[in-house]
Amino acid sequence: xxxxxxxxxxxxxxxxxxxxxxxxxxxxxxxxxxxxxxxxxxxxxxxxxxxxxxxxxxxxxxxxxxxxxxxxxxxxxxxxxxxxxxxxxxxxxxxxxxxxxxxxxxxxxxxxxxxxxxxxxxxxxxxxxxxxxxxxxxxxxxxxxxxxxxxxxxxxxxxxxxxxxxxxxxxxxxxxxxxxxxxxxxxxxxxxxxxxxxxxxxxxxxxxxxxxxxxxxxxxxxxxxxxxxxxxxxxxxxxxxxxxxxxxxxxxxxxxxxxxxxxxxxxxxxxxxxxxxxxxxxxxxxxxxxxxxxxxxxxxxxxxxxxxxxxxxxxxxxxxxxxxxxxxxxxxxxxxxxxxxxxxxxxxxxxxxxxxxxxxxxxxxxxxxxxxxxxxxxxxxxxxxxxxxxxxxxxxxxxxxxxxxxxxxxxxxxxxxxxxxxxxxxxxxxxxxx
Numbered sequence: 001x002x003x004x005x006x007x008x009x010x011x012x013x014x015x016x017x018x019x020x021x022x023x024x025x026x027x028x029x030x031x032x033x034x035x036x037x038x039x040x041x042x043x044x045x046x047x048x049x050x051x052x053x054x055x056x057x058x059x060x061x062x063x064x065x066x067x068x069x070x071x072x073x074x075x076x077x078x079x080x081x082x083x084x085x086x087x088x089x090x091x092x093x094x095x096x097x098x099x100x101x102x103x104x105x106x107x108x109x110x111x112x113x114x115x116x117x118x119x120x121x122x123x124x125x126x127x128x129x130x131x132x133x134x135x136x137x138x139x140x141x142x143x144x145x146x147x148x149x150x151x152x153x154x155x156x157x158x159x160x161x162x163x164x165x166x167x168x169x170x171x172x173x174x175x176x177x178x179x180x181x182x183x184x185x186x187x188x189x190x191x192x193x194x195x196x197x198x199x200x201x202x203x204x205x206x207x208x209x210x211x212x213x214x215x216x217x218x219x220x221x222x223x224x225x226x227x228x229x230x231x232x233x234x235x236x237x238x239x240x241x242x243x244x245x246x247x248x249x250x251x252x253x254x255x256x257x258x259x260x261x262x263x264x265x266x267x268x269x270x271x272x273x274x275x276x277x278x279x280x281x282x283x284x285x286x287x288x289x290x291x292x293x294x295x296x297x298x299x300x301x302x303x304x305x306x307x308x309x310x311x312x313x314x315x316x317x318x319x320x321x322x323x324x325x326x327x328x329x330x331x332x333x334x335x336x337x338x339x340x341x342x343x344x345x346x347x348x349x350x351x352x353x354x355x356x357x358x359x360x361x362x363x364x365x366x367x368x369x370x371x372x373x374x375x376x377x378x379x380x381x382x383x384x385x386x387x388x389x390x391x392x393x394x395x396x397x398x399x400x401x402x403x404x405x406x407x408x409x410x411x412x413x414x415x416x417x418x419x420x421x422x423x424x425x426x427x428x429x430x431x432x433x434x
Contacts, residue, residue, distance in 0.1 A: 034099050034102055034103040034106070038103070041092050041095050041096035042096055048085050048088055048092065052085045052089065055078055055081055055082040055085065056082065059075065059079060059082065067231060068224060068227070069223070069224050069226075069227035072227065076212060080206055080213070083206045083299070087206070234323055254384070254385040254409050255409065256382050256410065257382075257384070260383075260384060261336070261337040261382050261412070262336050264417070266417075267417070267418065267420075268307060268334075268336045269306035269307050269334075269338065269340075269414070269417045270304075270306050270307065270359065270418070270419065271306070271419065272295070272304050272305070272306055272342065273297055273303065273365070274301070276295060276421060277295065277296040278295060278296075278415070278421070279295065279296050279375060280294035281293055281415065282413040291379055291411045292380070292414065293413075294375050294378075295375060295376045296375055297365035297374060297375055297376040299346050299364075299366050299374045300346060300347075300364050301364065302361045302364060302365075303363040303364060304359050304362065305358055305359065305360045306332075306340060306358060306418070307334040307335065307336055307338070308334065308335050308356065308357045309335050309355075309356060310353065310354070310356070311332050311355075311356060311362065312333045312352065312388055313352055313388035313404065314329065314350060314351070315328070315329055315402050316329070317329070317401050317402075317403050318368055318369055320393060320396060320399040320402075321396035321399060321401055324370055324393075324396065325369050325403060326341065326344065326368075326370075327345065327366070327367075327368025327369025327370070327371065328343075328345035328366065328368045329341055329345065329369075329403060329404070330342045330348055330363050332356065332362065333383050334383070338381070338382065338417065339381045339382075339386050340378060340379060340380050340414075341377075341381075341403075341404045342362070343377035343378075343379070344365070344366055344369050344370075344371045344375060344377050345363040345364060345366045346364050346366025346367070346368065348363050349362055349363050350363065378414050379404070379406075379414070380411075381410045381412060382412060384410070385407040386404055387405060388402065389402070389404075391405065
């Protein structure tokens with residue numbers, strides 16, 4: 001009997017070890033292959049990061065240079081190259097995350113198989129033990145020559161059971177840790193999937209950039225004198241458009257009731273972007289008044305509602321008067337007595353009549369309308385003094401355009417109703433964006 005127990009004990013240890021080694025080595029090759037692919041993807045992502053940073057620096061340098069046709073073409077080319085790199089980077093991140101999840105799935109499956117086999121081995125060993133000897137433990141005790149023999153037999157059984165149980169507990173813990181890692185990666189993958197959806201906007205921006213470059217070459221016939229003439233005409237059209245808007249808005253009679261809006265400094269609004277840098281504040285600018293704030297935002301950045309409310313309008317002023325106003329815009333009336341317009345968007349996500357809450361994505365930032373670089377324009381108003389209106393444009397040959405029109409007295413400084421920023425976030429950029 002003692003020999004049987006000892007034999008079964010060593011067989012049990014051997015089987016447990018064999019199962020562990022078999023499943024470890026059988027999947028090791030696959031895991032190594034996946035890890036090599038992950039390392040390759042991460043290396044490519046790192047290189048793309050360097051490329052994007054280099055292009056960003058080149059774009060910044062070009063923006064500061066004199067406005068010439070050559071620089072305009074160079075700027076458009078650099079921006080298109082940067083957009084392409086950002087698209088590739090996102091695709092690589094999605095691939096790398098998918099490979100990590102695939103690796104974790106494989107490891108979890110391996111641990112699960114190991115658990116099942118270990119439990120099965122334990123069960124079979126116990127059955128084999130009692131099949132070979134159906135004598136009760138009391139009978140064994142009476143039949144043993146010494147108490148020491150009984151003790152050794154009992155300890156061997158306990159040791160065998162404990163060894164396999166410890167192995168099962170260890171593998172179970174590893175499986176649980178892998179499952180936690182997988183859950184974290186799935187959350188990351190979901191975030192990247194959202195980012196992937198935004199790649200469509202990136203593709204549109206690349207196409208629009210190419211079209212803008214081709215149009216510029218056609219209009220100027222690659223001559224600097226023609227480019228200067230176009231710039232001058234564009235500036236005149238912009239100024240005339242702004243003047244016509246002010247004429248309309250100055251005719252609107254509105255007396256602001258302070259009790260109808262939140263108090264200054266109470267932060268009733270949240271920031272519409274994940275990262276905030278004010279590039280142009282509310283107030284006088286370039287001899288005119290800037291009725292809003294400009295926030296730094298690369299093309300395709302998610303733009304969020306600042307409070308709960310309803311989308312009362314969306315549109316694109318470029319259709320009627322290109323380069324003179326908001327471009328693509330979204331207008332939201334909030335439940336707290338305030339309203340806002342987002343301008344220069346690349347893509348509109350919200351629809352008129354849609355109810356939104358703070359943080360809901362309503363658009364992607366861009367460079368449409370009267371804009372010299374990607375950014376987000378934010379205007380805030382007392383809701384009672386603003387509406388979406390359709391009016392003729394004296395600046396664009398009498399064409400009809402639609403956008404939010406506010407009484408001058410209804411405009412509010414957005415920074416007075418948003419959370420306070422550190423001084424480093426409120427510095428005005430050298431390159432004003434509108």
